[in-house]
Amino acid sequence: MNFPLSRRSFATSLGVGASLLPIACTAPGKSVIGTSKSPQAPAASNPLIKQRADTQIFRHDDGWYYAMGSVPEYDRLALRRSKTLAGLTDAEERVLWRHEASGPMSGFLWAPELHYVDGKWIVYFAASPSGGGEDVFRIRTFAVVCDGPDPMTGNWSVLGEFKAPWDSFNLDSTIFTHRGVRYFSWAQREPGIETNSNVYIAPMKDALTLASAPARLTVPTLDWEVRGFKVNEGSAFLNRNGRLFMTYSASATDARYCMGLLSVDETANIMDPRNWVKSPRPVFETCRETSVYGPGHNSFTVDEEGRDILVYHGRDYEKIEGDPLFNPDRHTRIQRIYYDADGVPDFGVPVGNGAIPERFIPAVRRTVRMACDGMTLSVSDAPLPQTQFRSIEAGEGTVQLVPILRPELCLAAGPDGAVRLAPRDVVSDVAAEDRFRREVGPATGTVRFASVAYEGRALAHSGDRVVLADDYDASVAWLAD
Numbered sequence: 001m002n003f004p005l006s007r008r009s010f011a012t013s014l015g016v017g018a019s020l021l022p023i024a025c026t027a028p029g030k031s032v033i034g035t036s037k038s039p040q041a042p043a044a045s046n047p048l049i050k051q052r053a054d055t056q057i058f059r060h061d062d063g064w065y066y067a068m069g070s071v072p073e074y075d076r077l078a079l080r081r082s083k084t085l086a087g088l089t090d091a092e093e094r095v096l097w098r099h100e101a102s103g104p105m106s107g108f109l110w111a112p113e114l115h116y117v118d119g120k121w122i123v124y125f126a127a128s129p130s131g132g133g134e135d136v137f138r139i140r141t142f143a144v145v146c147d148g149p150d151p152m153t154g155n156w157s158v159l160g161e162f163k164a165p166w167d168s169f170n171l172d173s174t175i176f177t178h179r180g181v182r183y184f185s186w187a188q189r190e191p192g193i194e195t196n197s198n199v200y201i202a203p204m205k206d207a208l209t210l211a212s213a214p215a216r217l218t219v220p221t222l223d224w225e226v227r228g229f230k231v232n233e234g235s236a237f238l239n240r241n242g243r244l245f246m247t248y249s250a251s252a253t254d255a256r257y258c259m260g261l262l263s264v265d266e267t268a269n270i271m272d273p274r275n276w277v278k279s280p281r282p283v284f285e286t287c288r289e290t291s292v293y294g295p296g297h298n299s300f301t302v303d304e305e306g307r308d309i310l311v312y313h314g315r316d317y318e319k320i321e322g323d324p325l326f327n328p329d330r331h332t333r334i335q336r337i338y339y340d341a342d343g344v345p346d347f348g349v350p351v352g353n354g355a356i357p358e359r360f361i362p363a364v365r366r367t368v369r370m371a372c373d374g375m376t377l378s379v380s381d382a383p384l385p386q387t388q389f390r391s392i393e394a395g396e397g398t399v400q401l402v403p404i405l406r407p408e409l410c411l412a413a414g415p416d417g418a419v420r421l422a423p424r425d426v427v428s429d430v431a432a433e434d435r436f437r438r439e440v441g442p443a444t445g446t447v448r449f450a451s452v453a454y455e456g457r458a459l460a461h462s463g464d465r466v467v468l469a470d471d472y473d474a475s476v477a478w479l480a481d
Helices: none
Strands: 053-059 065-070 076-082 093-098 109-117 120-127 140-146 156-161 170-178 181-188 198-206 215-218 232-240 243-250 258-265 293-302 308-315 331-336 360-362 369-373 376-380 389-395 398-403 409-413 419-423 436-440 447-451 457-462 465-470 478-480
Touching (some): 053 109, 053 308, 053 331, 076 120, 093 156, 109 170, 120 170, 170 232, 243 293, 376 419, 419 465, 447 478
Parallel strands (some): 053 293, 140 170, 258 293
Antiparallel strands (some): 053 065, 065 076, 065 109, 076 093, 109 120, 120 140, 140 156, 170 181, 232 243, 308 331, 360 369, 360 478, 398 409, 409 419, 436 447, 457 465
């Protein structure tokens, strides 16, 4: 497999146009989600799994989280599991299957996904032949199957090749069930359409066979879908709030990689592309403020509390030498999914390295949140990224509250009770003005941030401002969301 080409370089290698071708962390510097007064499970921290791209994580009904992704060598299918999301970081990984010595599955292996189909564990993945030359880009979808009930201990063997509607480039396969029907979704180059790949769905007859002709849901036509390559790929499905949502990834796999969104009423015929609505803009993309570049190829899971979690990969630097697909630093990342007033997922921005941030909502005024806009601190209905903060451990059981969009700043209190944003590396005039103790709040299910500098005082809201108030006052109770 000694050839310097990527799965999308085949257009050039064939001499055709590019248009032919998807909790308490207490170590220094970590976030603190709870205290001894408010114990919680260990919080997951980004990057969750290093050097794993195209990541799938899901929580099975056996209580385990399972994680798979493309390895930098693209030569094996590797699975890990843990009882917690945080545990996936260091979980032991088992190699289920390696590429073959010759034939159609002897080259690169892409984007594996583990699924439980009719009582059997199956991994779908894309593969190509080895040896260089034109044939190495004959990328097709295959599956391997486990002979036992435990995917970590059973024996795995080749089940077969996905019977795609055309004998052409295809990859990034997944399955989902909607209204009792199991569907297959994948990305493929359709003859006659000058794109790298489009996204399709169809009901399944069995694990590798479609039950009907496919529906083409999205073709890359918008400017943010055709940067570098004309790509729609990596579909994932989420049924919430009366609608079925489909995310997908677009453009080249460098910092231009991003996510789009389709949605359809859950009662509509999802096989009719006219029923789907496509977002005119990317819903998740590179964020320089948080230093995450090229986020995409996502999946969905839930955390230990049952809250929706976005799983995706992204780099923490922008400049890449050589083909971005041969850069190993696409890391697995996760973060909370929130929903807007219409029930549509609001993914915000990639939240950056560190523990999963939170939003802090006044317990007695739940329509607003603590927010940071540049150097301005407020309590308002600001956009999601401005309302996400980390509790960074600062020694001796204290924390600094740090906005994700301004990681160099933190909250600092003054003797007059005013609270401002101040540089984290500047010592304040009064010791510990920027330190707080995270405690159980005065109301059930709330937290309180007690000032270290000013005893008996805690962070509170007053109108649209963050201030200090007496620590028994109702205004110091915050919901951590």
